Amino acid sequence: MSALLEVRNLRTTFPGALRPLPVVDDISFSLARGEVLALVGESGSGKSMTALSILRLVPKPGQVVAGEVMLAGEDLLQLPVTQMRRVRGARIAMIFQEPMTCLNPVVTVGAQVMEAIQLHDSMSKVDARARTRELFAEVGIPDPDARLDAYPHHLSGGLKQRVMIAMALSTRPEILIADEPTTALDVTIQAQILALLRNLQRDRGTAILLITHDLGIVNELADRVAVMYAGRLVEVAERKALLSDPLHPYTQGLLRSIPALSRAGERLPEIPGVVPSPDQWPAGCRFSTRCPLRFEPCAELFPEEIRPAAGRRVWCHEVERSMGGKGAS
């Protein structure tokens, strides 16, 4: 499959006390047509900002300062704003974490979805309304006719998220960016929304960039996984490979810290320490402050990208060394 979206050396900075801090630091990855790529990391790892950077929605005072975002050959970062607007919502759609606040409280949900449709398709109001009703049924909203004229505060969190999904998919985008779509929802609703996303993805062949910190969701939906830490990628692999044989110490730590029934009664392992804030990033590998496999080059020298196997990318000196690579410099 050819790459639908290619992100190359993306860098987004926010002003810091002394100098700009790159919260998205030299990120490169690709998304193939119809595939689900999970972007995994803790809070503050820069995953949400990466998504916003792709759509050029980074809030001031942040800005995208370097890199390319190639969508079918066009660099989105260089597009004039009017054309970018035609990409947003039509070719790449985005849904967010908090359905509570993401919908305009004084406009009916039907009207908001219709707005998305009418922004990109020249449809009459009647047709747009009919289409919205269809969409509501597709995403599993019960009693769609009545719901068209409901206001957001009438709907539960799960229903609101379904409305957001309907709004996002109304224009049949090639890519859907889902930023922690289920984090704010109850566990039972989470499962339903995930199932909905999986079905829609399969039926329409939409590629999904799924932002999450929940490895369980990764396991359910993702084809490939990219792990971020403190603004940088640390490992990229296919889902099965990553979950069964993680190479980067951070990924290993993450997987180890998932509670499992098989280890009931044991102490839950954790990764000691905390994520350093941007002004405290070490010059070398950012995970070095907490890494159990740390040795001399780690704190000073940032590891280069290694490709230990087809479709796998890692950034780690230890992995490099154990593969008999270039070795410590």
Add this chain to the structure above:
Amino acid sequence: MMGFEPYVFSNLVTVAVLIGLGLLVRVVRRQRLWNEAARQLWDRRKLAIVLVGIYLVIGLLDSVAWKGGVPEDVVDVLPNAPLTLIDRVFLGTKEASYSAPLALVEFYGAAPLRRPGTHALGTDILGRDVLYLTLKGARVALLIGGLTSLIAIPLALLFGVGAGYFGGRFDDFVFFLISTLASMPGLLLLIALIMAMGRDTLSVCIALGVTSWVGFCRLSRAETLKLRELDYVSAARALGLSEYRIVVRHILPNLAHLIVITFVLMFSGLVLSEVVLSWLGIGVDGSWGQMIDGARNELSREPIIWWNIAAAGSALFGLILAVNIVGDGIRDVLDPRTQKGPT
């Protein structure tokens, strides 16, 4: 009151205010949050802060009075009258009537002045030096704005936080009180209070306090209602902290930024209100408002007498502008949202 002469009382109050300011500075220095905020504020609004400082200094210089030390040849003051530093600087400068700034002769009739060329801003209808009057007005403005706020705000906090935190009948009562007072147009209420209580300075200040207390009371009540529901308050309660401690340690500090901003806004509002009161004839003696009111008819004379109203008006504008700019700066610095980062 208390058998003290008024000037002794005002001296004591000045000292008390200075001590209070000193304590405030100590508190700000100690707490990192406030220290940071103060430094940022100084970086951004140096000019305005310096300007406010100048007014403060002038006001202070006029706040401490003592008796004696009047030279023999000065006739316009009683030998035993308490005089402030500013009074003493301008002792013996009184002319007979109007004179233009830096003039050598009187405005009407061109009779020679007693102190030709020394009145930088001219003299008013009674011959008093306009610069002198303007400087004295600073203290009055600070009194009106500052002292009144210092009384109104704690009162508003007491009722507002009390009502919001404890709820029940007290809250019903306070809410009704606020609604009633807020339903009366501020100026009308002010007028009613002053007519009822009298037109002396103290009554006017009390009246001003009563009318401005309401807004902040409502605000602090609303904030307390919000804060009361927060998890860490429930946690504190679960730990067994007494209600008093919870209010003082958890609720009040979160209202601190509102208090500061309200104080600044209230200050300018009060001073501007007093100007209107002066024009209505029920203002405070010696204020810039009174100067403006007394002088506004002079503009229609031919040739116009403009210096007294210009002086008072500019002084007023300068203080209000500086306070507003500092207030804006404080609001920007203390507002958590403007410190937003990449989260």
Add this chain to the structure above:
Amino acid sequence: MGAYVIRRLLYGVGVVLGVLFLLFILFFAVTKPEDIARRALGEKAPPEVIEQWMVNHGYDRPLWPWQDLDDNLLFDHYRKMLTFEFGLSDADDSPIIDRIAAGIGPSLALTVPLLFLGLLVSIPLSLLVAFFRETYIDRMGVFLCVLAMSVSMLLYIIGAQFLIGKILRWYPISGFDPTLLMMPRFLAMPIIVGLLGGVGGDVRFYRTVFLEESSRDFVRTARAKGASEPQIMTRHILRNALIPILTNVVLAIPFLFTGALLLEAFFGIPGLGSITVDAIAANDFATLRTMVFIGSLLLIVGQIATDLSYGLVDPRVRFE
């Protein structure tokens, strides 16, 4: 919604009663009737004249119900005020209600256009400034607003009158003519000055409102959908901003009274404000009492109207 309306109206009635009580305290308890008599008749008036005056004006009865349940000033006060039986002026014995009836028209003719024109001018200006946030237009705009806000309304009026009357020597700077044709001529100056004095504070406040609404999540959603900035401004931000703007209108109504007071007095508009100013100078407590009551009544009506209009603007309130 119906229950909400009824509750709001009832509370309004309660507040009216509270206001009357406060007025009673101020004008009857704090200021004794003898003091009022003395101020009207002069310090040297003999006691019998004062007595007679007090009887004439109905001040000679006990104040509180527990002193005399059938005939006390408190109940009297309530009864009279609520039935609009305002009595005679303390200063010149003229019927107060006649003066009020004559004054309401001019006052409203000044205040209502001022309110709406104020909105008409301030909202677009603040939209403009908010749209260009963080640019020079924004910074300059805010600075101008702070500047404008720091000038006392009095100075604006004096300045305007000086400019128009003395320097430009335009049409008469004060006076009033109630005929529909001539009214705009006399109202133009006070309205313009009133706008000038108010626009600074309003634009600053509305700008803050627009900026706050701009940073909400649903605006990000709209942008992600591909909406353009003007579309976002009108369809999403403006509609949500109406709610706090409406609140501000409520809060601004009392200041309309203040401003109107000054404007009326300076520009010779014979409205309620002028009556109040005259009453202060003449120590006319009866008229003052009535003016404060009328002012409060108008304000309460304005507040209730605005509260109820929230239902139109905010669907969350509608279905409570």
